[in-house]
Amino acid sequence: MNEYASPPAACRAGLAGAEALDGMTPDDIAPPASPDDASLVLAIATRRDRAAFVALFSRTAPRLRSWFMRTGLAADRAEDLAQETMLAVWRKADTFDPNRASAATWIFTIARNQRIDALRRAGRPLPDADDPSLAPAEPVAPDAAYDVAQAEQRVRAALLDLPAEQAEVVRLAYFEDRPHGEIERSLGIPLGTVKSRLRLAMGRLRARLLDRDAPDRPMQDQSRVGGRP
């Protein structure tokens, strides 16, 4: 063991699978990133701390493997990408800025980019440079008053507060390439309904990130989208 002992298995295992959000309340769920995740990444960044990497790997790699499989990759591919994501965490640790994002959000963006990169490489070679089109979103509010931990907590709480049918379409968007069409087919609800649920859900999540009340209507003028409403 090392100084970064793993949390109890019950805590580590998290919530099971796709139904995790349904019927949960904020009290049922521990914050996805225990503060330790950020400390571990910072220990890697500042000291190349292998013990910190071991602790982070034990806690995170198994969930990454599940995540990649859930996005449709085969088991061996998911295993490889979990490995690659953890190596990217090691190599990019010095780009982690706890004033901009939690460790959970930062690791998600790395995992997402690893997956995109792997799928693109499958078609053709890519330069190894970071693709600027995959860069994580910039800080939301560049003023000192922006508290990352609070802002992210508000978003996670809002996610748990979403009506089940809104949470469902949001969640599916992470796992389907054509969320509208797929959701329409798999849930048997009209396309317009899917779109309006997504719009409502995203409006709430964004509003809570910015610490505003959720808009009744979309917060801003959407671009037009031709065709069926």
Add this chain to the structure above:
Amino acid sequence: MNRTPKHHPTESTLLRFAAGRLPASHALVVAAHLEGCPACRAGVRAAEIVGGALLAEMPAAVMAEDALTRALARLDEPASKPAPPPPARDLAPGVPLPAALRDLAVPRWRWMAPGIHRIALDIPGAAPGERAYLLRVAPGTELPEHGHEGEEITCILSGSFSDTTGTYGPGDVAEMDEEGDHRPVADAGVPCICLIATQGRLRMRGLLARLIQPLVGV
């Protein structure tokens, strides 16, 4: 793009962008918009936070027995240094190339039709049927009426165009799905320069296909 955009990608598009599920060419157009749009960056960030929460809720899968050993053995591999970002450059006088395009080869403008020039972009990771172009349309030029069988997304980089749905200026995004029909006209003043991604190989009847098909046989 100093102006605050008025027309934005749909929430669905922002969510798919943040989730890593947009086609490569479409993601590039969204990225160009995000450079000038704090509101949409907030939407993307909210969706990234959701991604982190969903990832944290995943059940812990059983990794291969030697997974950690193999990872540790690779920690000392020399990391390939990312190339320094290419210098900023202009697409036209006073129109900077979006940062999202800086790593791409951007060839010269080529004549396509009266009043219309284009640059075909070679997007790494683009799926068959996906296309990305820069289009430069002379003031007052009317584009042929067209529909879409795949999704089309456009980000205006300079100038503006109008159609029945409104006027689109620098930073604005227009999304069209397969059911839309429109007939955009570049407004007077400066040329309208935009970045366009389209999708749909065989069924594509989109703006660019219409324009290009008779000329270059795409």
